[in-house]
Amino acid sequence: MKTIAIPQFYCGPSGRKGLYNRQEVGLARAFAALGARGIVLYPAPDAAAPTVEEPEPNVKIYYLPVRALGSQAFFKSWQVLLDERADAVHVMGDNSPGVPALYRFCRRHGILFYSQLGALKSASPHKAVRLVMDLLLRRNLAVYKKTPTYAKTPAVAAELESLGVPCAGLMPVGLDTAIIPDVPAEKHKLRGAVGLDRDAKILIFVGRLDPYKRPLDLVPLLQAAPGWQAVIIGQGSQGDALRDALARAGLLDRCRLIPQLPNTAVHVYYHACDAFVNLNDQEIFGMSLLEAMYAGCPPVARHAPGPDLIIEDGVSGILCDDVAAMAAALDRVDDAMGAAAQKRINEHFLWQNSAEVALALLPNKREAAHGQR
Numbered sequence: 001m002k003t004i005a006i007p008q009f010y011c012g013p014s015g016r017k018g019l020y021n022r023q024e025v026g027l028a029r030a031f032a033a034l035g036a037r038g039i040v041l042y043p044a045p046d047a048a049a050p051t052v053e054e055p056e057p058n059v060k061i062y063y064l065p066v067r068a069l070g071s072q073a074f075f076k077s078w079q080v081l082l083d084e085r086a087d088a089v090h091v092m093g094d095n096s097p098g099v100p101a102l103y104r105f106c107r108r109h110g111i112l113f114y115s116q117l118g119a120l121k122s123a124s125p126h127k128a129v130r131l132v133m134d135l136l137l138r139r140n141l142a143v144y145k146k147t148p149t150y151a152k153t154p155a156v157a158a159e160l161e162s163l164g165v166p167c168a169g170l171m172p173v174g175l176d177t178a179i180i181p182d183v184p185a186e187k188h189k190l191r192g193a194v195g196l197d198r199d200a201k202i203l204i205f206v207g208r209l210d211p212y213k214r215p216l217d218l219v220p221l222l223q224a225a226p227g228w229q230a231v232i233i234g235q236g237s238q239g240d241a242l243r244d245a246l247a248r249a250g251l252l253d254r255c256r257l258i259p260q261l262p263n264t265a266v267h268v269y270y271h272a273c274d275a276f277v278n279l280n281d282q283e284i285f286g287m288s289l290l291e292a293m294y295a296g297c298p299p300v301a302r303h304a305p306g307p308d309l310i311i312e313d314g315v316s317g318i319l320c321d322d323v324a325a326m327a328a329a330l331d332r333v334d335d336a337m338g339a340a341a342q343k344r345i346n347e348h349f350l351w352q353n354s355a356e357v358a359l360a361l362l363p364n365k366r367e368a369a370h371g372q373r
Contacts, residue, residue, distance in 0.1 A: 012071030026176025174351030224327035
């Protein structure tokens with residue numbers, strides 16, 4: 001049985017246990033469903049010792065002590081890869097500075113190293129951090145040039161090619177349906193259960209309330225769409241600013257702000273709402289976008305690499321250039337578009353698709369690994 005390890009180099013506030021459809025665990029489950037083992041390695045900056053979970057057969061999750069620099073994790077040891085007899089590592093490291101050390105370890109021990117990348121340039125709001133991260137990216141590019149490297153979106157594939165990195169193909173992010181609850185009730189009953197207006201048109205925003213997600217754009221969006229209410233689920237550095245801006249605009253009575261919910265509870269709101277909005281014009285992929293579409297909640301999104309790949313414009317959602325266009329698009333969504341959105345995810349954006357591509361590398365791993373082509 002093949003064993004694939006999936007390390008996470010990010011240790012910031014997004015994607016924490018219980019609050020998000022975690023990509024790494026979903027991929028591990030997909031490997032297990034295809035007859036392999038999936039081993040997830042999460043950084044735990046405050047942990048004194050490793051902890052382990054085994055949520056189901058052939059899926060194992062480690063929480064390992066790391067050194068953290070901002071949101072970047074540096075694993076103290078990769079011995080776990082040898083202990084688990086890993087055949088390959090599935091790296092979603094993007095520009096993480098810990099990637100080269102992992103590559104060197106894999107090369108020394110004959111472990112296949114391959115990547116699934118969603119971004120290369122730093123998205124930090126701090127200019128100095130962006131400069132340093134973009135300089136460090138050169139080290140990662142040297143690794144990616146030697147190893148099988150897949151892109152999550154066509155935009156990343158084009159960027160890789162422009163930087164001299166051969167792209168092995170597209171490997172989109174998938175959705176882990178195993179942790180998504182069944183929500184059988186009709187929309188009006190769900191609204192009654194969570195206290196939403198049964199007759200209103202309601203949009204939902206789910207994401208960090210940080211600048212890169214553009215949450216403050218919800219204010220002009222609601223101003224331009226006076227017939228709509230909003231459910232806003234998330235917290236972050238602009239949470240207070242958003243509340244203040246909504247209050248100044250007289251919009252608070254049309255909004256429900258929920259700082260935090262378990263992921264299972266979020267799905268009730270997806271099913272209860274009429275549209276999902278994605279305001280980030282740099283969205284790499286968007287797990288909440290996938291979740292909403294899977295629930296049949298039609299998306300209205302700004303053009304960005306992830307939405308441009310996922311959404312069939314005018315069929316399974318609507319793509320827009322600006323807030324004014326998004327406000328107008330809200331009145332075009334309907335149940336048929338929601339059904340098309342759900343079909344789109346089921347056919348193209350489940351983790352099984354990525355796992356199948358990855359496992360195809362393993363029979364010839366000695367030829368593909370570590371630049372041995």
